[in-house]
Amino acid sequence: MKLKLFAIVLGMISGFAGAAQADTVRLRGTVVDLAGTTLKVKARDGKTDTITLSPDWMISGVAKASAADIKQGDFLGIASVSKADGGSGALEVVIFPAALKGTGEGDRDWDLQPNSRMTNGTVADVTEVNGRTVTLTYSNGQKKEIAIPQSTPIVKFAPAAPADLKPGMTVFVSAERGSGGKLVSRR
Template sequence: MDRKRLIAAALAFSVAALAALQSAEAAERVRVRGTVESLDGDMLKVKSRDGKDVTVALKSGWNVGGVVQAAVTDIKPGDFVGIASQPTDSGINGAIEVVIFPASMKGTGEGDRPWDSQPNSSMTNATVANAVTSVNGPTLTLTYKGGQRKINIPKGTPVVTLTSATKADLKPGAGVFITGERNDDSTVSADRVAVGLNGTMPPM
C-alpha cells in the first residue's frame, strides 16, 4: 500500500474510533429503582419508585443477583462494603444504606464517587479499617486506593448483602435495582439485575 493510501486508512480508522468513543460517552447511564411488574423473555417492566413505568431491555447473557437483609453487627474490619452517605453537621458523613460485599467481590468499584440516591450523596466502596461504637451507632473508617472516609451508621440504616438468585426471582412486586444505559426509544438496556429476596427492597 502506498503512502497516500496508508494515510487515508489511518484517518478513516481514527474517525471511526472517535465516533465510537463519542457514541459510548453519549450513552446516558441511568439507575432504575423500583418493583417488577412483569418479565417477558428479555423485556423487564418495572414500576420505578417515583411511579414511572420503565421498560428494561435485558442484553444477551444477562444475569441476576440477589439482595438479602443483613445487620450492622455483621460488619467486621477487613470487610469490603459499599456505603451511600450524606454530609452531616458533625463533619462525618451519615450512612443512607450499606451493602456488605461477599469476599469474592472485594475490590468491586473501589473508590468514592457522587451517588444519586439522595441529594448530595456519595457512594464509597472500600475496606473497613476499624469501627468505633457510639450512642449514634458505629462509625466506620473506610480505606480505598487514594483515600479514606469516616461514615457513621445511624440506627435503622438499611444493611444488606449479596447472594445468588435466579430469573424466577423476578416476580411481580419484587424490588429491583438496575444500572444500564438509556436508549433512543426511552427503554433502558442492562446486563444485570439485582433483586430483593424474601421481601427485601434493594436500598442502593
C-alpha cells in the same frame, strides 16, 4: 435464613463500578413484568421503564445483615449523606462478598436521595462509641469515616434466580441508554 429479595439485576455490579458514566441509568422501583428478556419496572417517580436484558443477564439478591456482620477487611458499599457535624451518615450499607472486593472502589455522587454519596471501600476500622462508625479506605489510601445509624438497612449479597422477579418485587437496575433512548442492562 429467609431471603428478603431486593433484586439487583444484571448491571448492579457495573452500576457501582460505572456510576460516573453519563450514559449509565440507575433505576429503583418495582417489577411490573418480566417477559423473556424484557423487564418492565415502575420507578419511584411512577414512570414505567422498559429494559432489554442482554442474553447473558444475571441477577443477584440481597439478604438482611447486621452491623455485627461487618468486620475489618470487609469490602462495603455505603450510600451516605453529610451530617450537620460535618461527618457522613449512612443511608444503606451493602456488604460485598470477598470475590467482589474492589468493585467500584472510590467515592462519588449517588442518586439515592439529594446530595448523597456512594463510597465503596475496605473497612479499616469499626467502632461503637456512642453509635456505630466504620472507616473505609479506598483509592490510594484515602479514608472516609461514616456513621451507621441503628435504622440504616444493612444487607449482603444472596443467591437469586429470574423466577424471583415477580410483579411488585423491589429492584435496582443499572442500565445503559442506547440509541433512541432504549435502556439495555448487561454486564
